Amino acid sequence: MGNQKYQKELSIPVITTNRINMPDVAEQILRDGDADMVSMARPFLADPDFVKKAQLGKSGEINTCIACNQACLDHIFNQKVATCLVNPFACKETEWPKITEAIPKRIAVTGAGPAGLAASLILARRGHHVTLFEKGDEIGGQLRLASQVSGKEEFRETLRFYRVVLAKNNVTIKTSTVFQPEDASNFDEIVYSAGVLPKEIEIEGSDLPHVVRYDQVLNGSVAPGKNIVIIGAGGIGIDTAMFLIKGSDPESKQEFMKRWKVDATWSQRGGISAIPEKHISSKNITILQRSKGKPGKHLGKTTAWIHREELKLLGVKYLDDLQYKKITSSGIEISRGGEDIFIEADQIVICAGQTSNLAMLDEIKSYGKPVHVIGGALRAGELDAKRAFEEGTRIGFEI
Ligand SMILES: Cc1cc2nc3c(=O)[nH]c(=O)nc-3n(C[C@H](O)[C@H](O)[C@H](O)COP(=O)(O)OP(=O)(O)OC[C@H]3O[C@@H](n4cnc5c(N)ncnc54)[C@H](O)[C@@H]3O)c2cc1C
Ligand code: SF4
Numbered sequence: 001m002g003n004q005k006y007q008k009e010l011s012i013p014v015i016t017t018n019r020i021n022m023p024d025v026a027e028q029i030l031r032d033g034d035a036d037m038v039s040m041a042r043p044f045l046a047d048p049d050f051v052k053k054a055q056l057g058k059s060g061e062i063n064t065c066i067a068c069n070q071a072c073l074d075h076i077f078n079q080k081v082a083t084c085l086v087n088p089f090a091c092k093e094t095e096w097p098k099i100t101e102a103i104p105k106r107i108a109v110t111g112a113g114p115a116g117l118a119a120s121l122i123l124a125r126r127g128h129h130v131t132l133f134e135k136g137d138e139i140g141g142q143l144r145l146a147s148q149v150s151g152k153e154e155f156r157e158t159l160r161f162y163r164v165v166l167a168k169n170n171v172t173i174k175t176s177t178v179f180q181p182e183d184a185s186n187f188d189e190i191v192y193s194a195g196v197l198p199k200e201i202e203i204e205g206s207d208l209p210h211v212v213r214y215d216q217v218l219n220g221s222v223a224p225g226k227n228i229v230i231i232g233a234g235g236i237g238i239d240t241a242m243f244l245i246k247g248s249d250p251e252s253k254q255e256f257m258k259r260w261k262v263d264a265t266w267s268q269r270g271g272i273s274a275i276p277e278k279h280i281s282s283k284n285i286t287i288l289q290r291s292k293g294k295p296g297k298h299l300g301k302t303t304a305w306i307h308r309e310e311l312k313l314l315g316v317k318y319l320d321d322l323q324y325k326k327i328t329s330s331g332i333e334i335s336r337g338g339e340d341i342f343i344e345a346d347q348i349v350i351c352a353g354q355t356s357n358l359a360m361l362d363e364i365k366s367y368g369k370p371v372h373v374i375g376g377a378l379r380a381g382e383l384d385a386k387r388a389f390e391e392g393t394r395i396g397f398e399i
Contacts (some may be wrong), residue, residue, distance in 0.1 A: 004388040005033035015039050016053040021046075021065045022155075023054035027202045045072055045084040053260060060164040063087055064157035067208070071386050074300035086158055088118075088393050102126040105188040107399060108133060110179035111357075113141020114388035115375025116193030117162045122396020123191075124169035131172045131187070133179035139163065141195050142376075143385060145218040149239045150246040181360050184367035189399055192361055193392065196354035196376035201231060205327030206350075214240045214351045226283060226349025229332050232351035233289035233318065233385075238296050238307050240351055245281050245314050259313075278315055285316045286343055288334065298382070347380075356380045372399065 006014065016035035020026050026038040043050055046065035053062050064084050071085045084090035101248040104127050109116045112134035124130045138144060141161045166173060184190055198213045205211070214236050216222040224244050230237050242304035255265060263273035287295060295311065295318050296304045311318065323337040331344040357376050365371050372395050 010386075013037065017041070019067060021067070022062065022157075023050075023059050023070065025260035028279070039206060040196055042072055042084075045082070047087050048087075048090070056378065058352060062166070063161045064154065064156060066152075066154040068300075069302040070300050070384070071181070077301045080288045086161075086389060088193060088386075088390040096393075099125050102128060102399070104128055105133070105189060105399065106186070107189050108179060108183060109191040109193055110360075111134075111193040111195050112139035112173070112175075112376075113193060113195045113375060114143055114158075115167070115195070115377075115383045115392040116141070116191065118154075118389045118392025119191045119374060119395045120166055120171045120392075121162070121169060122393055124171045126396065128399065130170075131174060132166065133177050133183075134175045135178045137176050139166075139173065139175065146239065146385075148218045148248045149243045150248055150250060152221070152239065153250050169193065179360070179364075181367065182236035184364050184369050184371075187369060187374070189370045190364060191395055191399075192364065192371050192373045193375050194357040194359065194361075194377045196380045197357045199353040199355050200349065200350050201324075201350055203324045203327055203364055205332075208327055208329060208342055208348075210329070210346060211327060211348045211350065217349055218243055224283070225345070227331075227345045227381040228283060228285045228347045228349060229343055229345040230285060230287045230349045230351055232353065233287045233295035233297075233320070233322070234351065234353070235296060235299055237287055237289075238299075238311065240349055241285050241287060241311065241314075241316050242307075244283050244285060244349075245316075273324060276313055278313055281315055285314075286345075287311070287316060287318045288322060288324075288343075289318075289320045290324070294320075318329070354380045354383065 013036040015037045016029060020029065020040055020394050021043045029035050029038055042065040047063040050062055051112040053059060066086060068085050075082045089096055106129045107123055109120045109130060109132045112132050116132060117139060120130045120132045138161060143155045143158065146152050166305050198215055210225070212222045213299045217224060217240055228244060230241055259276065259279065261272050261274045261276050263271050289295065294308060296307050299307060319336060322334045325333040325335055325340065325347055331342055332348060333340060333342050354376065356379065358377065361373065374391040374395050376383045378391065
């Protein structure tokens with residue numbers, strides 16, 4: 001039988017794929033007659049029980065694929081075994097221990113970023129009594145900031161998954177609660193997952209009021225400027241530029257197709273009607289990077305080129321291989337190739353890396369309980385959510 005909706009054009013059934021990551025998306029496609037079947041791959045890496053949970057009406061318990069490509073396609077392009085950022089068990093099922101009952105202990109997990117969330121889930125599933133402390137008013141840590149960036153909103157699905165499954169596994173979640181060192185006396189062991197803090201920079205003028213951190217921009221505590229210089233061209237610098245231009249809202253299908261000149265008449269070869277043009281933006285953004293190289297040089301192969309292309313189309317300027325000289329009230333002075341350059345700016349956003357948040361670690365240890373340090377608190381260098389989820393999962397089996 002051919003496809004009903006496109007029977008004029010097609011006499012065979014249609015299977016569609018890509019970004020069908022939740023049962024309701026699949027159902028909608030079938031209901032609208034856009035395809036006769038849906039095909040999925042990455043969503044089953046993120047959650048092998050996807051179909052079972054959908055059948056049982058438990059979509060809230062699905063660990064959703066967020067389309068990051070970081071542990072599946074990027075691994076394959078680096079000749080590594082594919083796995084999944086949100087599910088470190090994927091394709092490594094036989095390498096992880098089985099979830100077995102532990103002698104129950106009272107465990108405090110201090111910080112609900114990805115490391116603390118993953119640790120809490122495995123510990124609770126093994127029968128421990130877990131209390132998860134989070135000083136913010138919601139779980140998620142830096143992933144909450146990431147989910148503010150248009151195009152990364154699916155991290156919110158990861159946080160929905162943890163809200164549902166942690167409650168199901170009886171984890172006590174204390175948001176808006178700072179774990180204090182003296183709380184250690186109420187627990188048998190402590191998992192220290194306090195994450196990272198934005199790095200400060202030492203440039204003359206960095207204490208001026210228009211010099212702000214990426215977290216202040218992304219959490220809305222400072223209003224965005226108009227002429228903006230971003231210091232740091234890593235993933236967070238690029239995301240901050242995207243947020244400043246595109247905000248938090250996901251782009252609609254129509255906007256996306258218009259921006260990338262997708263041919264909606266499906267008559268052009270390759271599905272593109274013209275070369276995408278530069279977009280007019282109300283922000284004038286320059287990203288600076290001290291070292292030589294492309295922006296986002298540590299991002300994965302499958303996505304870095306898209307970010308670079310987007311930055312170009314959005315008119316974001318980029319300068320590398322430079323020295324910072326000083327920040328003034330009207331901009332920043334740099335030296336590049338033996339030349340001094342002044343870039344006017346009403347806002348300077350610092351995205352220059354992170355340091356481990358060790359604020360209370362020594363004091364907590366002084367209570368004599370075993371303390372396990374994971375995620376960004378253990379090592380801030382080359383940290384990402386993949387490593388944080390993996391380390392949280394690992395400690396979940398070790399206690
Ligand atoms: C804008 C942005 C985009 C990003 N995009 C990506 C991406 O696409 N892919 C990727 O892999 N990674 C991305 N990251 C990085 C990723 O979010 C981090 O690597 C990861 O969140 C680190 O996890 P963590 O659990 O170690 O620490 P964090 O996420 O920093 O979480 C630590 C938590 O501990 C809490 N805390 C600290 N002290 C206490 C205390 N005493 N009591 C209670 N709570 C406490 C903090 O409030 C925080 O919620 C992004 C980050 C940002 C900012
Ligand atoms: S690594 Fe990212 S894109 Fe790949 S399956 Fe997991 S969540 Fe999806």
